[in-house]
Amino acid sequence: MSRKAFINAQRIVVKIGSALLTAGGKGLNKSAIGAWVEQITALKQQGKEIILVSSGSVAEGMARLSIKKRPKTLHELQAVAAVGQMGLIKMFENKFQKHGLHAAQVLLTHDDLSDRKRYLNAKNTLLTLLDFNVIPVVNENDTVATDEIRFGDNDTLAALVANLVEADLLIILTDQQGLFDADPSIKANAQLIKHAEIDDPLLDEVAGDSQSGLGRGGMITKVNAARLASRSGASTVIVSGAIHNIIKNVLMGKNLGTYLISTLAPLAARKQWLAAQLQLKGTLSLDAGAVDVLKKKGKSLLAIGVKSIFGEFHRGDLVTCLDPNGKEIARGLINYDAKETRKIIGKSSQSFEKILGYVDDDELIHRNNMWVI
DSSP, X not given: OOGGGGGGOOEEEXXXXXXXXXXXXXXXXXXXXXXXXXXXXXXXXXXXXXXXXXXXXXXXXXXXXXXXXXXXXXXXXXXXXXXXXXXXXXXXXXXXXXXXXXXXXXXXXXXXXXXXXXXXXXXXXXXXXXXXXXXXXXXXXXXXXXXXXXXXXXXXXXXXXXXXXXXXXXXXXXXXXXXBSSOTTTOTTOOBOOEEETTOTHHHHHOOOOSSSSSSOOHXXXXXXXXXXXXXXXXXEEEETTSTTHHHHHHTTOOOSEEEEOOSOOOOHHHHXXXXXXXXXXXXXXXHHHHHHHHHXXXXXXXXXXXXXXXXXXXXXXXXXXXXXXXXXXXXXXXXXXXXXXXXXXXXXXGXXXXXXXXXXXXXXXXXXXXXX
16 A cells, blocks of 8 residues: 555544653643544544544543652552543543534453454444444553553554454554654664565664653554554554644655555454454464464364473463464464363374363364464
């Protein structure tokens, strides 16, 4: 997709970072929010579908409670987020109502997307809101999320939402112009990367951590988010949200920010769900023959091709598959629990009954329940 093709993008996910929303931590930036809402309203009038992913609940809560340093303990963060969420959604609703539109608050945890039924329910809810001409405002449900079920940052959440609704484009608005080939705060002649293919290894070398201290994500999380979004065929633009009419200009194909081009064919819906899961329950180490069968022949994973396993998991849990060099090459839903798997790895399926006393499935992971990278 060239930038000019953005004109035809129909369903767009827009993520706005904490530093932008809260004017560097000084409370909600009313004028900036008003400007973004005005742009989104104009795009809605053109028939575009927009989903907002909004950071800022913790930063807004800190401002309301006059807290200078971001809390570190989970219960303090959850309490501050609960306070900030009230101001955040109220602000969006008030701004959109001035243009005759409604906003809807959608709070998600990773558990909502790791369970297949809840994943589909979240998808249907978002699509129904779009049908109602409502702007969904998505945020992580900080007040109930534990460390085990956190997305980690709203860049990741935005990418998963892009997968969820099969968006055409992900726009990540940040307080930086885009991704540079070096740290511009250190190297004066650092150059903005205008475009790159999503699998370009250079991206990992040049992306850094968060500089503002308000959010949880730096440029590396934005690059990883773009890679997640690409699994459903969405390309990503990382760009400064402070630029005048930035959302409209991006969708007009203007050469702004960093355009990370998806080179992947969209995955089937079920395999998108598998690919999007961040909570892996176990690891299988495969031999070269098994890797070849999965990558080149598209077949199921048999126990005979597994050399070792790590972790404790149950039947139906998500596990990752590594090649002999330790690189992830697939992930899928396993048909046996960890105790059973340890007994049958390296063995043919014909021997399962003798080893276990029963046979549930001939395959360790069926190809329909597997995503191969």
